[in-house]
Amino acid sequence: MMSGDESGRGSSIGVIGCADIAARRALPAVQRSPFRLAALASRSLEKAEGFAAGYGCKAVAGYDRLLEMADVDAVYIPLPNSEHAEWARRALDAGKHVLAEKPAVTDAETARALVALAEERGLLIMENFAFLRHPQGERARALVDGGEIGELRGYDGSFGIPPTDPNGIKYQADLNGGALWEVGCYPVRAAQEYLAAPLEVLGAGLRFDPGLGVDVGGVALLRDGDGVTATCSFGMAHGYRSTYSLWGSEGRLVLEWAFTPSREARPVLRLQQRDRETRIVAPASDQFVGVFTAFHEAIRDPAARPAHHRELVRQADLMARIRSHALG
Numbered sequence: 282m283m284s285g286d287e288s289g290r291g292s293s294i295g296v297i298g299c300a301d302i303a304a305r306r307a308l309p310a311v312q313r314s315p316f317r318l319a320a321l322a323s324r325s326l327e328k329a330e331g332f333a334a335g336y337g338c339k340a341v342a343g344y345d346r347l348l349e350m351a352d353v354d355a356v357y358i359p360l361p362n363s364e365h366a367e368w369a370r371r372a373l374d375a376g377k378h379v380l381a382e383k384p385a386v387t388d389a390e391t392a393r394a395l396v397a398l399a400e401e402r403g404l405l406i407m408e409n410f411a412f413l414r415h416p417q418g419e420r421a422r423a424l425v426d427g428g429e430i431g432e433l434r435g436y437d438g439s440f441g442i443p444p445t446d447p448n449g450i451k452y453q454a455d456l457n458g459g460a461l462w463e464v465g466c467y468p469v470r471a472a473q474e475y476l477a478a479p480l481e482v483l484g485a486g487l488r489f490d491p492g493l494g495v496d497v498g499g500v501a502l503l504r505d506g507d508g509v510t511a512t513c514s515f516g517m518a519h520g521y522r523s524t525y526s527l528w529g530s531e532g533r534l535v536l537e538w539a540f541t542p543s544r545e546a547r548p549v550l551r552l553q554q555r556d557r558e559t560r561i562v563a564p565a566s567d568q569f570v571g572v573f574t575a576f577h578e579a580i581r582d583p584a585a586r587p588a589h590h591r592e593l594v595r596q597a598d599l600m601a602r603i604r605s606h607a608l609g
Contacts, residue, residue: 292315292316292317292354292355292577292580292581293316293317293318293319293352293353293354293355294311294316294317294318294319294353294354294355294356294357294380294573295318295319295320295321295322295341295347295350295353295355295356295357295377296308296311296318296320296321296322296356296357296359297322297344297347297356297357297358297359297360297368297372298322298323298344298358298359298360299321299323299328299329299332300359300360300382302359302382303332303357303359304332306411306569307357307359307569307573308321308332308336309567309569310567310569310570310572310573311336311357311573312336313567313570314570314573314574314577315573315574315577316355316573316577318336318337318338319338319339319350319352319353320333320338320339320340320341320347320350320353321333321336321338321339321340321341321347322340322341322342322343322344322346322347323340323341323342324342324343324344325342326340326341326342329341329342344368344371345371348371348372348375348377349375353377354377354378354580355377355378355379355380355405355576355580356368356372356377356378356379356380357380357382357409357573358372358379358380358381358382359382360382361450361453361456361457361458362384362387362456362457362458362462363455363456363457364456365381365382365384365385365386366385366386366391366395369381369385369386369395369406370394370395370398373395373398373399373402373404373406374398374402376402376404377404378404378405378406378407378576378580379395379399379404379405379406379407380407380408380409380572380573380576381406381407381408381409382409383408383409383410383466383467383470384408384457384462384466384596384597384600385406385408385409385593385596385597386593386597387457387462387597387600387601387604388597388601389594389597389598389601391597392593392594392596392597392598393594395593396590396593396594399586399590400586400590403583405576405579405580405586405589405590406589406590406593407575407576407579407589407593408589408592408593408596409572410466410467410470411568411569411571411572412467412471412539412540412541412542412568413470413474413568414568414569414570414571414572414574414575415542415548415563415566415568415571416563416564416566417536417538417539417542417548417550417563418474418536418539420550420561420563421527421534421536421550422474424534424550424552424561425475425527425529425534428531429529429531429532429534429552429554430527430528430529430530430531430532430533430534430552430554431529431530431531431532432529432530432531433475433476433509433527433528433529434509434510434528434529434530435509435510435511435512435527435528436471436472436475436476436509436510436511436512436525436526436527436528437511437512437525437526437528438467438468438469438471438472438511438512438513438514438524438525438526438539439468439513439514439515439522439523439524439525440464440465440467440468440515440522440523440524440539440540441464441498441514441515441516441517441519441520441521441522441523442463442464442516442517442519442521443517443518443519443520443521444497444517444518445517447492447493451463451495451517452493452495452517453495454494454495458495459487459495459496459497459517460487460495460496460497460498460499460515460516460517461487461496461499461515461600461603461604461607462600463517464515464516464517465499465501465513465515465600465603466596466600467515467523467539467540468513468514468515468525468540469501469503469513469596469599469600469603470596471525471539471540472503472511472513472525473592473595473596473599475509475511475527476503476504476505476509476511477505477506477507477509478505478595479505479506479595480503480504480505480511480599481503481504481505482501482502482503482599482602482603482606483502483503483504483510484500484501484502484606485499485500485501485502485603485604485606485607486499486500486607487499487604487607487608488516490518496607497516497517497518498514498515498516498517498518498519499514499515499516499607500512500513500514500515501513501603501606501607503599523537523538523539523540523541524536524537524538524539525539531554531555532552532553532554532555533552533553534550534551534552534553535550535551535553536548536550537549537551542566542568544565544566544567545565546565547562547563547564547565548562548563549561549562549563550562550563
């Protein structure tokens with residue numbers, strides 16, 4: 282491994298795959314993060330060169346070749362969902378820290394195995410939920426912790442997107458596509474920021490499109506040990522909606538653009554208390570820069586890694602139980 286882990290400076294990262302999310306959000310964010318972008322790999326050298334040209338990094342044909350590069354400390358994996366676990370394992374075996382796009386994996390057993398491998402090798406594996414790194418989330422957490430809505434009674438989160446090209450990756454069942462994995466994971470992950478673990482799945486349902494062969498919508502009802510409930514609704518055949526609310530004994534807090542705010546947006550949080558509403562404007566922020574910064578910090582500080590590992594396993598376990606409950 283390079284000395285970047287030891288010094289905390291100059292850590293380099295490689296990107297495995299040329300997904301749309303990498304082009305739109307991740308690659309520009311890496312350049313503004315503490316990482317040095319070292320290389321980008323595709324199965325096609327021509328495609329890798331096209332992506333890498335604008336970022337001044339090396340283009341590599343083949344994911345294994347990138348993992349063989351001695352000057353790459355960490356990798357970001359934005360491949361189709363079905364490939365995350367395999368390439369995360371290969372990257373850890375090659376001595377690289379891993380940031381996997383959500384959902385990192387789709388079952389708890391695989392999550393635990395990857396975490397065990399990472400810890401055995403002294404490495405970090407982290408799941409990318411970029412919305413957790415936006416300042417509006419920190420504001421919301423501070424308001425709830427400060428008692429502004431009293432004791433939490435319930436959470437209600439929704440993430441829906443309009444339909445797109447039916448040939449796209451998120452509509453392919455063999456690639457672990459479908460609404461639960463594509464968008465349902467967001468409100469489920471956000472719920473775990475406020476409810477106490479472990480969460481019980483009280484109910485879940487998925488709506489399948491027989492022509493596409495994947496779920497295009499659904500809902501999950503969760504409850505923690507204190508009786509606080511969470512309703513998580515999601516879909517890929519919906520008008521755009523990206524929100525969650527927290528209902529307490531003395532008020533309610535609403536985040537209207539919770540999961541995918543643009544870099545320039547200043548999201549508004551609405552704090553409702555009795556007969557008044559306070560609007561709190563969060564600063565603009567590139568949440569992907571926040572992700573890569575947090576990833577870099579956890580590479581530098583081994584004490585920060587166990588929390589990321591626990592979160593990855595917890596999310597995989599809960600999502601798998603939701604799917605199992607829905608399929609009956």
